[in-house]
Amino acid sequence: DAGVIQSPRHEVTEMGQEVTLRCKPISGHNSLFWYRQTMMRGLELLIYFNNNVPIDDSGMPEDRFSAKMPNASFSTLKIQPSEPRDSAVYFCASSFNRANYGYTFGSGTRLTVV
Amino acid sequence: AQSVAQPEDQVNVAEGNPLTVKCTYSVSGNPYLFWYVQYPNRGLQFLLKYITGDNLVKGSYGFEAEFNKSQTSFHLKKPSALVSDSALYFCAVSNTDKLIFGTGTRLQVFP
Numbered sequence: 001d002a003g004v005i006q007s008p009r010h011e012v013t014e015m016g017q018e019v020t021l022r023c024k025p026i027s028g029h030n031s032l033f034w035y036r037q038t039m040m041r042g043l044e045l046l047i048y049f050n051n052n053v054p055i056d057d058s059g060m061p062e063d064r065f066s067a068k069m070p071n072a073s074f075s076t077l078k079i080q081p082s083e084p085r086d087s088a089v090y091f092c093a094s095s096f097n098r099a100n101y102g103y104t105f106g107s108g109t110r111l112t113v114v
Numbered sequence: 115a116q117s118v119a120q121p122e123d124q125v126n127v128a129e130g131n132p133l134t135v136k137c138t139y140s141v142s143g144n145p146y147l148f149w150y151v152q153y154p155n156r157g158l159q160f161l162l163k164y165i166t167g168d169n170l171v172k173g174s175y176g177f178e179a180e181f182n183k184s185q186t187s188f189h190l191k192k193p194s195a196l197v198s199d200s201a202l203y204f205c206a207v208s209n210t211d212k213l214i215f216g217t218g219t220r221l222q223v224f225p
Contacts, residue, residue: 033212042215042218043204043215043218045212048211048212050211055211056211056212091157091158093157093158098208098210098211099146099208099210099211099212099213100146100165100208100210102148102160102163102208103158103160103213104160105150105157105158106157107156107157108156108157110155
């Protein structure tokens with residue numbers, strides 16, 4: 001099993017540009033979570049999906065952030081337009097049957113907005 | 115509402131000594147508890163979990179955790195620390211839909 005796959009690993013972009021982060025969950029997992037990690041705010045849950053349906057997006061900081069899960073094997077997190085304060089490491093995690101079995105995390109995407 | 119507290123931002127220990135990373139929780143009902151470790155520039159990795167049964171749970175890399183219902187604690191322990199154990203450790207509790215993570219404790223093991 002290749003685990004949770006995130007791309008790209010690193011992204012550097014200019015303020016105002018659109019950024020798209022991608023995630024492929026583990027096959028058979030039906031829940032997917034997007035997290036953001038910074039030194040100041042720690043680990044923040046942005047949004048999560050169950051069976052491809054967004055369940056809770058209350059952690060999405062602003063309307064500039066959007067996430068989709070068009071099928072069971074792919075999800076995107078988009079920031080448009082990006083701002084320097086969006087610089088962080090973004091993690092995707094997947095699980096079987098929500099949270100009681102724990103998560104498997106991807107390696108993350110380090111986003112730098114200049 | 116479920117919550118997790120990790121009271122120590124950092125724990126320092128000498129190599130070869132036992133280590134403890136503390137975690138307390140607040141849940142309604144039976145808790146599902148987890149420990150994750152994050153090495154530099156990596157994602158969080160699962161260490162161990164408690165769902166039911168024996169209060170002492172053994173996990174990866176020689177770590178174990180003790181579930182204490184009366185003290186609502188789930189402390190992470192290892193009998194003999196290694197320099198390679200230096201990392202960021204997160205405690206988490208499940209509310210069924212999602213994991214609630216603590217703020218993390220940085221473990222530094224000195225040679």
